[in-house]
Amino acid sequence: MSAPAILQVEHLSKSFRGLKAIADVSFAIAPGSITSIIGPNGAGKSTLFNLITGYLAPTAGTVRFNGRPITGMATNRIAELGIARAFQIARPFRDISVRENVRIGALFGKKGLRDVEATTERGMKLASLAHLADRRASALTVGQLRHLEVARAIATRADLLLADEPCAGLNPTETAAMIDVLRQIRSSGVTVLLVEHDMPSVMEVSDRLLVLDAGMLIADGSPHEVAKDAKVIAAYLGTPEAS
Ligand code: ADP
Numbered sequence: 001m002s003a004p005a006i007l008q009v010e011h012l013s014k015s016f017r018g019l020k021a022i023a024d025v026s027f028a029i030a031p032g033s034i035t036s037i038i039g040p041n042g043a044g045k046s047t048l049f050n051l052i053t054g055y056l057a058p059t060a061g062t063v064r065f066n067g068r069p070i071t072g073m074a075t076n077r078i079a080e081l082g083i084a085r086a087f088q089i090a091r092p093f094r095d096i097s098v099r100e101n102v103r104i105g106a107l108f109g110k111k112g113l114r115d116v117e118a119t120t121e122r123g124m125k126l127a128s129l130a131h132l133a134d135r136r137a138s139a140l141t142v143g144q145l146r147h148l149e150v151a152r153a154i155a156t157r158a159d160l161l162l163a164d165e166p167c168a169g170l171n172p173t174e175t176a177a178m179i180d181v182l183r184q185i186r187s188s189g190v191t192v193l194l195v196e197h198d199m200p201s202v203m204e205v206s207d208r209l210l211v212l213d214a215g216m217l218i219a220d221g222s223p224h225e226v227a228k229d230a231k232v233i234a235a236y237l238g239t240p241e242a243s
């Protein structure tokens, strides 16, 4: 990897009463990329996100962000360092505008000097919401509400965005719009870790795929490489006979 990794996961494990939800997983993420984590239900994708964001403490292993160990840190301290998670945070406030909702993200998040107004506008622009800035959140469609969650996460000035199934329940048009937003976020320099079930979208938008199966990392490579991997086809994509 040419640039130093923004995120480094080393021999990470998490057991729940003997069930190995994450089993000795190691990988490093290049800055400015979109990496998708795929795998069947129960593979450990959300647990991995919970370990990175500090909602869960690992049984073993370390997580480093920009070289700094963050394992075991409180979630708010990890957020202050510049990691944001979308789609698990509190719902938007319905009776205030899009801009006011995004401004809340700009008031919190990463430590350091900030220009709250500029950060709010940037969050809305990257999430393709600038034209709806003055609309009440309660008047947004389901797809637009998802964009609002992304805008709030980006407004925290995070350098790493974790998105857990941003396209779940969206129609094909809304899914395409969300994928465009993720691309815009990558173009702005923010690194994205994505968990998403919509495989055409994942194949199209990802620079790299990590495949989890029963807590283990069974493949790691470009979408093209991973799609050809026999272990992945067997574990996740289904055998040709079965489909
Ligand atoms: P995914 O997001 O890939 O569908 P999860 O990370 O949610 O998978 O779950 C991985 C495994 O860990 C599953 O078997 C799940 O039941 C178990 N698990 C997840 N969270 C907990 C928890 N808080 N307590 C006990 N078991 C859990």
Ligand code: MG
Pocket (backbone or CB within 6 Å): 045, 046, 047
């Ligand atoms: Mg999950």
